[in-house]
Amino acid sequence: MTVMAERPMTGGTESDSFEDLLRTLDELDVPDGYKAEIIRGNIVVSPWSKGYYLDVMELVCEQLRPYLPAEHRISYGPFLYVFPGSERAYGPDIHVAHRRASRISSTHLDGEALSFVAELTSSSTRDDDMTDKVEVYGRAGVPVYLLLDMQEECATVFSMPSAKGYKSSDTKPFGEKLGIPAPFDCVLDTTDFTAP
Known part of the structure; x- marks a missing residue:
C-alpha cells in the first residue's frame, strides 16, 4: 500500500457493509x-499529526483531567470508536469515556460511551472533522466535541447534542480562553496551541 502524506487514501465500495469494512479495517496493515x-462508507488512511500537536493534546488532557466525571478517563492515541447507527468508526485525537468502555477484548470501542472528543485538524482531515464528525458525534449523544482548527488557529466547542449534530457552539481564536460545558464545566486556556 502506498500512502501519500497529508492526503487521505480511501478504500471500500458502496456494496461493502459496515461490518465488512470493520473487518477489513482490523486486517489492514497501516504503516507507522x-x-x-471509516468515514462515509470508506476506509480513510491519513497521516498522524505534526509533532507539536502532541503538546496541544497533552495540554488539553492536563487541563481537563481535574474536571472529568467520576470513573472517566481522558486519553489520546489510536483507539477506534464505532458508531454502527451512522456506519462510522473514528479514532479521535483525544477522547474521554467511562473506564468500563475499555474493559472489553474487542478493538472496537462504543462511540456512545464517549463524554468528550477532541479533533485536531490537518489538511487531510479538516473537512471531515468540521462536517461529518460534528453530525455523528452529536447524533451519538457525545456531550462535548472540541474542534481545534490547527490551520485557522481557533477552537470551537460543540455542545447540546441532537439528532442533527449539536445545537450550540462557541469559537475562540487560539490565545483566548474557551468554556467547556457540562459535564466538565471548566475553562480551556488555548494560549500555547499555536504552531511553533
Whole structure:
C-alpha cells in the first residue's frame, strides 16, 4: 500500500457493509505514522499529526483531567470508536469515556460511551472533522466535541447534542480562553496551541 502524506487514501465500495469494512479495517496493515477510520462508507488512511500537536493534546488532557466525571478517563492515541447507527468508526485525537468502555477484548470501542472528543485538524482531515464528525458525534449523544482548527488557529466547542449534530457552539481564536460545558464545566486556556 502506498500512502501519500497529508492526503487521505480511501478504500471500500458502496456494496461493502459496515461490518465488512470493520473487518477489513482490523486486517489492514497501516504503516507507522498513519491511522485508519471509516468515514462515509470508506476506509480513510491519513497521516498522524505534526509533532507539536502532541503538546496541544497533552495540554488539553492536563487541563481537563481535574474536571472529568467520576470513573472517566481522558486519553489520546489510536483507539477506534464505532458508531454502527451512522456506519462510522473514528479514532479521535483525544477522547474521554467511562473506564468500563475499555474493559472489553474487542478493538472496537462504543462511540456512545464517549463524554468528550477532541479533533485536531490537518489538511487531510479538516473537512471531515468540521462536517461529518460534528453530525455523528452529536447524533451519538457525545456531550462535548472540541474542534481545534490547527490551520485557522481557533477552537470551537460543540455542545447540546441532537439528532442533527449539536445545537450550540462557541469559537475562540487560539490565545483566548474557551468554556467547556457540562459535564466538565471548566475553562480551556488555548494560549500555547499555536504552531511553533
